[in-house]
Amino acid sequence: MIPIDLAILTLVTISGIGALAIKDLLGAAIVFSAYSFLMCLAWAIMGAVDVAFTEAAVGAGVSTIFCVAAVFHTTRRTKD
Amino acid sequence: MTDLLPLMAAKYNYWIYTILMMTGLYAMIAKNNLVKKIIGMNIFQTAIILFYVSIAYKTGGTLPIIMEGGHGGGHGAINAADYINPLPHTLMLTAIVVSVATMGVALALAIKVYRQYGTLEEDDINHQIRTQAGQ
Incomplete structure (x- = not known):
């Protein structure tokens, strides 16, 4: 039986690498939002509930809106 | 050596922290797009948290x-x-707020760079700066 925090941290690593590997900035912003939300779940499991809900509001909410707004003001295309 | 390997397997949080931090550092150094660099900086910060x-x-x-x-x-x-222990939690609460403020300022600067040069790629921006300096 895999511990649940190890499973979630593996998903965090996969989504973090995926956010950097996707060749589309809007897709990278959405995968980065999933990364932030999975990281917030990992912190809630580790007992840091205050850090977890701040990350859910600020990391997964506000920074995704910042990224999407920046992509809409610039361009979606990227070379890497 | 025999009791080192189970200890390393039990502390998997630190291995994943190291992997995430090096991923963010690689993105900040080696990625070409400015938004990808900013996402890498945020991954670095969340790894330290x-x-x-x-x-x-x-x-x-x-x-x-x-x-x-x-x-x-x-x-x-x-x-x-x-x-x-709640003391690291309170310290990292401040770090999360600082990280979103840093990301907002960095994205605003990226938008200004895009309006000036018409691209977000670092090598294109460097090329334009060099050709302008050469004239």
């Missing part, structure tokens, strides 16, 4: 909250050995 939350964790520890009343009548974790 993961490290601090991991060193605060205790197996079987509870939250430092006294239930139902308090003033000696409540029940909950009283001894410091029974609850999760």
